[in-house]
Amino acid sequence: MQPDAYDPACPTRLVLDRIADKWAVLVLGLLAGRPTRFNAIRRAVPGLSQKVLAETLRRLERDGLLTRTAFATVPVTVEYALTPLGETLAETVDALRVWAETHIGAVQSAQRAYDSRLVEGAA
Amino acid sequence: MQPDAYDPACPTRLVLDRIADKWAVLVLGLLAGRPTRFNAIRRAVPGLSQKVLAETLRRLERDGLLTRTAFATVPVTVEYALTPLGETLAETVDALRVWAETHIGAVQSAQRAYDSRLVEGAA
DNA sequence: GATAGCTGGTTTCCGTCGGAAACCGGAACA
DNA sequence: TGTTCCGGTTTCCGACGGAAACCAGCTATC
Numbered sequence: 001m002q003p004d005a006y007d008p009a010c011p012t013r014l015v016l017d018r019i020a021d022k023w024a025v026l027v028l029g030l031l032a033g034r035p036t037r038f039n040a041i042r043r044a045v046p047g048l049s050q051k052v053l054a055e056t057l058r059r060l061e062r063d064g065l066l067t068r069t070a071f072a073t074v075p076v077t078v079e080y081a082l083t084p085l086g087e088t089l090a091e092t093v094d095a096l097r098v099w100a101e102t103h104i105g106a107v108q109s110a111q112r113a114y115d116s117r118l119v120e121g122a123a
Numbered sequence: 124m125q126p127d128a129y130d131p132a133c134p135t136r137l138v139l140d141r142i143a144d145k146w147a148v149l150v151l152g153l154l155a156g157r158p159t160r161f162n163a164i165r166r167a168v169p170g171l172s173q174k175v176l177a178e179t180l181r182r183l184e185r186d187g188l189l190t191r192t193a194f195a196t197v198p199v200t201v202e203y204a205l206t207p208l209g210e211t212l213a214e215t216v217d218a219l220r221v222w223a224e225t226h227i228g229a230v231q232s233a234q235r236a237y238d239s240r241l242v243e244g245a246a
Numbered sequence: 247g248a249t250a251g252c253t254g255g256t257t258t259c260c261g262t263c264g265g266a267a268a269c270c271g272g273a274a275c276a
Numbered sequence: 277t278g279t280t281c282c283g284g285t286t287t288c289c290g291a292c293g294g295a296a297a298c299c300a301g302c303t304a305t306c
Binding site for chain 2: 003008020021024025029030046064065092097100104106107108115
């Protein structure tokens with residue numbers, strides 16, 4: 001059986017659901033190439049709550065995309081680093097971030113045009 | 124000012140939030156290269172409800188990623204097609220789907236390993 | 247003539263999920 | 277003694293997503 005992300009019974013769909021997530025995309029992009037500690041990630045991604053970050057990291061760890069390493073320092077520091085598998089995904093999801101940053105102008109002008117058309121229609 | 128998806132005040136973040144969405148990824152991948160009607164999309168993406176599909180399509184239309192064309196047939200048919208901008212995004216998000224289908228095996232074995240480690244720890 | 251079915255939605259309802267904030271223990275520091 | 281830092285967990289509430297019903301207009305079937 002070949003994977004088919006369009007088949008809800010296929011595990012590929014579950015994986016896609018998880019990596020097509022705004023927080024996962026940002027975290028993966030951030031960890032690419034440089035291991036980072038919990039609070040450092042949190043500071044680098046404003047708006048991401050501790051709870052959701054902890055859950056996101058645990059899911060990514062379960063999927064074999066990153067490793068969690070605790071150091072017996074005081075206080076305990078925990079470092080998250082991408083696995084080789086995670087690095088391959090990071091490249092892919094980073095393309096999404098690059099697309100957003102590249103085409104943001106076109107998207108915003110499309111939004112303005114759409115909204116002004118709505119106002120016309122309502123008038 | 125350069126776009127920065129990690130800045131919550133930057134509109135790039137809003138765009139990224141939207142395209143890093145599981146349903147948007149599947150819909151964009153489906154529409155790539157071939158205009159499709161509303162119910163055809165719904166049938167091709169099981170699990171996607173009418174409400175969420177309608178909302179997703181309207182947001183993508185607002186972002187200038189696809190066009191909505193109504194034909195005066197009986198009953199009225201509505202066709203959704205990617206814009207050139209949407210096509211460039213479709214290529215990018217399709218890489219996500221391809222990644223998922225390619226590495227699903229590695230992810231699943233990582234999950235099994237993670238879960239069995241948990242069971243050990245609990246015992 | 248009534249019923250079912252197609253089209254593309256909108257509305258209603260409810261469960262789940264995400265975000266905000268409080269709380270945790272332990273140690274250094276003032 | 278109180279504060280800060282670490283990495284979380286817990287609690288609470290509002291918002292969002294999914295399931296299903298409902299809608300109008302026309303057609304094909306019985």
